[in-house]
Amino acid sequence: MNRIYLDHAATTPIHPSVKEKMREVMEESFGNPSSIHHFGRESRKRLDEARMTMANSINANYESMIFTSGGTEANNLAIFGLAYANRKKGNHIITTQIEHHAVLHPCEQLEREGFDVTYLPVDENGMVDIMDVKKALRKDTIFATIMFVNNETGMKQPIHMIGNLLRSKGIPFHTDAVQAYGVEEIDVEELKIDLLTASSHKIYGPKGVGFLYKRDGINIAQRLFGGEQERTWRSGTENTLAIEGFKKAVEVLNDERQQRVDHYEKLSHQLIHSLNEKGVQYEVNGKLDSEHKVPNILNLSFPGMDVEIFLTNLDLSGVAVSSGSACTAGSIDPSHVLKAMYGEDSPKLRNSIRFSFGMDNSVEEMEQVADRIEMIVNRLSSNV
Numbered sequence: 001m002n003r004i005y006l007d008h009a010a011t012t013p014i015h016p017s018v019k020e021k022m023r024e025v026m027e028e029s030f031g032n033p034s035s036i037h038h039f040g041r042e043s044r045k046r047l048d049e050a051r052m053t054m055a056n057s058i059n060a061n062y063e064s065m066i067f068t069s070g071g072t073e074a075n076n077l078a079i080f081g082l083a084y085a086n087r088k089k090g091n092h093i094i095t096t097q098i099e100h101h102a103v104l105h106p107c108e109q110l111e112r113e114g115f116d117v118t119y120l121p122v123d124e125n126g127m128v129d130i131m132d133v134k135k136a137l138r139k140d141t142i143f144a145t146i147m148f149v150n151n152e153t154g155m156k157q158p159i160h161m162i163g164n165l166l167r168s169k170g171i172p173f174h175t176d177a178v179q180a181y182g183v184e185e186i187d188v189e190e191l192k193i194d195l196l197t198a199s200s201h202k203i204y205g206p207k208g209v210g211f212l213y214k215r216d217g218i219n220i221a222q223r224l225f226g227g228e229q230e231r232t233w234r235s236g237t238e239n240t241l242a243i244e245g246f247k248k249a250v251e252v253l254n255d256e257r258q259q260r261v262d263h264y265e266k267l268s269h270q271l272i273h274s275l276n277e278k279g280v281q282y283e284v285n286g287k288l289d290s291e292h293k294v295p296n297i298l299n300l301s302f303p304g305m306d307v308e309i310f311l312t313n314l315d316l317s318g319v320a321v322s323s324g325s326a327c328t329a330g331s332i333d334p335s336h337v338l339k340a341m342y343g344e345d346s347p348k349l350r351n352s353i354r355f356s357f358g359m360d361n362s363v364e365e366m367e368q369v370a371d372r373i374e375m376i377v378n379r380l381s382s383n384v
């Protein structure tokens, strides 16, 4: 059976050039970048170059980049860091109901500590309304954290408008751009983003590394105390090997981004086309157009299906996809994102699947996936 991996929003394989680079680094370099001798200086030079590559990728200042262990740590650093640094100024935080748990759970923790958090709703397409952001602003609002692209639906939020609004009010704006970084051109100056999270393993780099961009002048409280690496914002010897891998992944991304986007669009269109041809019943969760959605994520609802049984059957047929929602102790929690879009009674919460495409997927594979979906839907429907 040929296995087809369509879960690239969960993680991507490591790109061959990244593997090659990491092998080379393992052979050639091991110094601690904080050491002042030759070995340390060599490692520091590599780290500085990686920092420059990352900064350039979002039009940021070199000194604004903080390497972290990934998206989760970067989000936590931004959210707790901003909250604790601004405690005297105010108590109110704005976020949305559709954030990744790496944002929602820190916000919930801050609520337990006495902060007041507004969770903005979304419309049935999974979009935040700029007017809701405006209405939520208060005198004691200390920052807003609103994701760039949703990881379940692929829907792009109105980041430019939000950035402009918050900058005009002097309120720091953090965005979790983990799912945007591999497909969108991001310019933090133009978009007026003050803090931004990215993660390596979503863009064909190694796991366990990411960065937080923090604009100069934005104050965050230190969370890790120790050797004062990353200009004190993130103590701990930098994961130089993973950072080199991440750097390579960004270089390849810079060269290939448009090609990737075009390819994902083709794959998505083919899957939709093949499902239509076979008459499989489905509905798109969110919108399909490229203005509102990234092309590598497609969330479909299959009326009458049960997501757990559907996912298991797809896996048995060799198709690896995800429900987009969390698996806890072997069972699947209904998605908080779809709940925000459709309400908690919607059957879509229990019959939706996230397909996320990658560079290794082919158009022919999309036809095969549609075949397998058709077979499973017919079999499961006739069992009802």
Ligand SMILES: Cc1ncc(COP(=O)(O)O)c(C=O)c1O
Binding pocket: 009, 010, 069, 070, 071, 072, 073, 075, 100, 102, 147, 149, 150, 151, 176, 178, 179, 199, 200, 201, 208, 209, 210
């Ligand atoms: C939107 C979003 N934010 C944050 C994360 C967490 O990133 P990491 O796995 O690097 O901790 C993910 C990963 O699924 C994500 O999709």
